[in-house]
Amino acid sequence: MSFMFRSAPRIVCEAGALARVGGMMRELGAKRVTVICDPGIVSLGFADTAQKALEAAGIAVQLFSDVMADPPEAVVRQAIDAAADWKADGVIGLGGGSSLDTAKLVALLVNSSQSIGDIYGVDKATGRRLPLIQIPTTAGTGSEVTWVSVITDPDNVKQVVVSPQLLPDVALLDPELTYGLPRKVTAATGLDAMVHVIEAYTSRTMKNPIADGMATTALSLLGRNLMKVIEEPSDKEARAAMLQGSLVAGMAFANASVAAIHGLAYPLGARFHIPHGHANALVMAPVLRFNLSAAEKAYAELAPCLLGDVPFGSDREAAECFVRRVEEMVSASGLETRLRDLGVGEDAIPGMADEVFTKIHRLIDSNPCDMTAAEIEAIYREVY
Incomplete structure (x- = not known):
C-alpha cells in the first residue's frame, strides 16, 4: 500500500489555552497579527481574550470579524485585502470551520501574486503562507488540522482549495471555548x-x-x-x-x-x-x-x-x-x-x-x- 500522511506540526489541547496564544504567536516571529472570526465570536468575548493575550505579548492586532457561514469568495477577498493593507505578518483563525477556512486563505494569499481563483483545486498554490494558528470553537469541522479550505464562489458553488501550505503551525484546542455552544x-x-x-x-x-x-x-x-x-x-x-x-x-x-x-x-x-x-x-x-x-x-x-x-x-x-x-x-x-x-x-x-x-x-x-x-x-x- 502506498500513501502519504500529513498533519499540523504542533497540537495544543488545554483548558484556558486561548490566554497563551500571544506567546505561541511570538515564538513564530509575528508582530502584526490579523485575527479572523465572525460576529458571534466577538459577542462571546473570545476575540477580546485573544486580542489581550496577543497585545500582552507585544503583538499588534487587527480584527476581521465579518466572516459568514459557507464563506463567500467576496468576503474572503475582503479579509485578504484588509490583512495586506495592514501589513499583517501572522494570522489567527478563531471560530468554526468558516473562520478557520478563511484564515487559511488569508495566511496563504496576503503576500501572494495568486488570486483565489488561481488556486481552486489540488496543489495549485505556490509560495509560503504567513505564520498561522488555528483555534476551533466548535467540535466538528476538524479544519484546524486539515490542508483544505472550502468557500462559496459567486455562482453559489462550493469550491475547494487543497494545498499543504494550509496546514497551520499550531492547532490550539481550548475546550472552554465550546462550553456555551447552543x-x-x-x-x-x-x-x-x-x-x-x-x-x-x-x-x-x-x-x-x-x-x-x-x-x-x-x-x-x-x-x-x-x-x-x-x-x-x-x-x-x-x-x-x-x-x-x-x-x-x-x-x-x-x-x-x-x-x-x-x-x-x-x-x-x-x-x-x-x-x-x-x-x-x-x-x-x-x-x-x-x-x-x-x-x-x-x-x-x-x-x-x-x-x-x-x-x-x-x-x-x-x-x-x-x-x-x-x-x-x-x-x-x-x-x-x-x-x-x-x-x-x-x-x-x-x-x-x-x-x-x-x-x-x-x-x-x-x-x-x-x-x-x-x-x-x-x-x-x-x-x-
Whole structure:
C-alpha cells in the first residue's frame, strides 16, 4: 500500500489555552497579527481574550470579524485585502470551520501574486503562507488540522482549495471555548465529525492504515460523548473529548478523503445556507444505507465504536445495527431532518443532484460505491 500522511506540526489541547496564544504567536516571529472570526465570536468575548493575550505579548492586532457561514469568495477577498493593507505578518483563525477556512486563505494569499481563483483545486498554490494558528470553537469541522479550505464562489458553488501550505503551525484546542455552544450547533458539528470519520474509513481513493486507526479512535470519542454534550452541555470532560475527537477525525479525513455525504451536503449549504454539519446530518443515514452492501465489512468494524462490545452474529448484522444507531443519533439530535422544513423547495432537487454528479463527482469517486444522478436525486427526495 502506498500513501502519504500529513498533519499540523504542533497540537495544543488545554483548558484556558486561548490566554497563551500571544506567546505561541511570538515564538513564530509575528508582530502584526490579523485575527479572523465572525460576529458571534466577538459577542462571546473570545476575540477580546485573544486580542489581550496577543497585545500582552507585544503583538499588534487587527480584527476581521465579518466572516459568514459557507464563506463567500467576496468576503474572503475582503479579509485578504484588509490583512495586506495592514501589513499583517501572522494570522489567527478563531471560530468554526468558516473562520478557520478563511484564515487559511488569508495566511496563504496576503503576500501572494495568486488570486483565489488561481488556486481552486489540488496543489495549485505556490509560495509560503504567513505564520498561522488555528483555534476551533466548535467540535466538528476538524479544519484546524486539515490542508483544505472550502468557500462559496459567486455562482453559489462550493469550491475547494487543497494545498499543504494550509496546514497551520499550531492547532490550539481550548475546550472552554465550546462550553456555551447552543444545542443545535453542538449536535450538527458533532455529527459532522462523525461523518468525517465514517467517510475516511470507507474511502475508495485514499484509505490508509494511519487514518483508519485515527478514525476508530475519533469515532469512539464522538460516539461516547455526543449525546452527553447534547443533553448535559456543562459536562466539561465530554466537551474536551468531543474537541479531541473532532481534531482526530479531521486528521483522518484530510488524509483519506470524504465522500458522498459531503457531496450531497455541499449544495444545501451553498444554495440554502444550511449549516454544513446540519446538511451532512440530513443525508447521512440515507447515504450510509445506500452504501450498506459495499461497506458492510467496514461498518461492522466501526460498529463497536458506537455500540460497545456487543456480540453480533455476522458482519451484516453489525453493519445494520451501526446504521440504525446513526439514524437514532440523528433523530435524537434535535435537528430538523426534512429539507422542506429548512426552506428547500422540491423543485431544487433535480438541479442539486445534477450539480453533485457533474461538479462534485470527485467525492462520489471516494464513496464505497458509485452513484448515478438519479440515485442522488432519490436520496434528496427521501429526506424531502
